[in-house]
Amino acid sequence: MAEIAPVTYDSKIEGNVVFTQLDAAMNWMRKNSLWPMPMGLACCAIELMASASARFDIARFGSEVMRFSPRQSDVMIVAGTVTYKMALAVKRIWDQMPEPKWCIAMGACASSGGMYRSYSVLQGIDHLIPVDIYISGCPPRPEALIEGLLRLQRKIEKEPALYNQKKALFEDMAG
Amino acid sequence: MSHSPKAAISALESQFKILSKVEFRGETTLSVEPGAIADICLFCRDSLGFNFLTDLSGLDHFGEDPRFEVAYELYNMERGEWLRLKTRVSEDLPEIHSVTSVWPTADWHEREAFDMYGIRFTGHPDLRRILMWEGYPFHPLRKDFPLGGKPSEMPDVAFSAAAPLEGGPFVTVPSTATTKDREPRARG
Numbered sequence: 001m002a003e004i005a006p007v008t009y010d011s012k013i014e015g016n017v018v019f020t021q022l023d024a025a026m027n028w029m030r031k032n033s034l035w036p037m038p039m040g041l042a043c044c045a046i047e048l049m050a051s052a053s054a055r056f057d058i059a060r061f062g063s064e065v066m067r068f069s070p071r072q073s074d075v076m077i078v079a080g081t082v083t084y085k086m087a088l089a090v091k092r093i094w095d096q097m098p099e100p101k102w103c104i105a106m107g108a109c110a111s112s113g114g115m116y117r118s119y120s121v122l123q124g125i126d127h128l129i130p131v132d133i134y135i136s137g138c139p140p141r142p143e144a145l146i147e148g149l150l151r152l153q154r155k156i157e158k159e160p161a162l163y164n165q166k167k168a169l170f171e172d173m174a175g
Numbered sequence: 176m177s178h179s180p181k182a183a184i185s186a187l188e189s190q191f192k193i194l195s196k197v198e199f200r201g202e203t204t205l206s207v208e209p210g211a212i213a214d215i216c217l218f219c220r221d222s223l224g225f226n227f228l229t230d231l232s233g234l235d236h237f238g239e240d241p242r243f244e245v246a247y248e249l250y251n252m253e254r255g256e257w258l259r260l261k262t263r264v265s266e267d268l269p270e271i272h273s274v275t276s277v278w279p280t281a282d283w284h285e286r287e288a289f290d291m292y293g294i295r296f297t298g299h300p301d302l303r304r305i306l307m308w309e310g311y312p313f314h315p316l317r318k319d320f321p322l323g324g325k326p327s328e329m330p331d332v333a334f335s336a337a338a339p340l341e342g343g344p345f346v347t348v349p350s351t352a353t354t355k356d357r358e359p360r361a362r363g
Binding site (some may be wrong): 084085087088113116117118119120121123127 | 306307308311313315320321322323324325333334335336338339340341345
């Protein structure tokens with residue numbers, strides 16, 4: 001029978017203290033719990049669902065909590081064709097998401113209108129909301145979505161998190 | 176096998192003014208006066224047993240007068256009979272009486288025809304746009320409306336911009352040529 005090690009004082013890391021920058025710590029927490037707001041508008045949503053299920057398992061990267069409430073989500077994944085009529089709803093939901101927030105345009109339609117060059121389709125969601133990551137494909141495979149998510153994580157790593165959060169405060173301090 | 180309702184057609188011909196009758200592969204199309212459409216539809220439902228409106232659609236015969244046409248696809252569920260009614264409305268006054276009181280399913284079909292062609296259905300309970308957003312200034316399925324759309328602007332509500340077609344529209348050419356020659360591509 002294996003011996004259970006007693007909980008003892010760890011002299012090597014005194015009090016489990018880790019030194020880091022506040023920015024790095026905040027970014028580390030943010031990037032590893034990106035809760036998506038699934039904006040499934042067309043067939044891309046099927047691949048989005050596949051990414052969440054067991055075979056691809058987006059939970060490995062901290063994005064398992066699909067929030068159908070914009071108030072509890074961090075990244076909006078626009079998956080599908082954005083018609084002008086739906087674009088108003090997408091914008092309203094985006095406006096309700098709390099900062100910090102990011103946007104992934106998943107697939108050809110959300111990125112550029114795709115094959116729908118017509119009067120009814122918004123030619124890319126970036127006409128309305130700022131997009132961080134574009135994913136090509138029609139629809140993209142779940143691996144592509146996960147790649148996009150990892151790239152977003154790498155982007156978040158480099159953000160001046162504290163400055164963005166307290167921008168007004170820093171600007172006041174600067175005079 | 177013919178699903179043409181012979182008895183129903185002769186009953187309609189004796190009761191109403193039929194402008195033309197076309198038979199094609201067992202399907203009958205009757206052209207009727209636009210003013211009488213509500214009465215004809217009510218007669219079709221109550222006396223001839225056409226208890227299901229399969230479809231109601233608008234058509235645009237651009238360059239002809241009267242320009243617009245409304246087509247009604249009727250079905251008799253007991254006897255398995257089909258009947259198509261067509262009626263023309265002019266561009267100057269694109270109005271026709273609604274048939275929502277006869278078949279409630281006509282509600283959304285008429286809203287679609289109104290949205291896409293601008294045909295107004297009088298007596299409709301809620302004639303709003305159904306596919307485009309409320310306040311959109313055009314009727315996009317009209318033949319003189321470009322596929323890519325037109326720019327429109329409603330401050331704080333919505334906008335639309337012309338889609339870049341880059342040599343398009345990319346549509347298949349209907350012919351017996353090979354797939355390579357028929358495929359959608361930019362054609363000079």
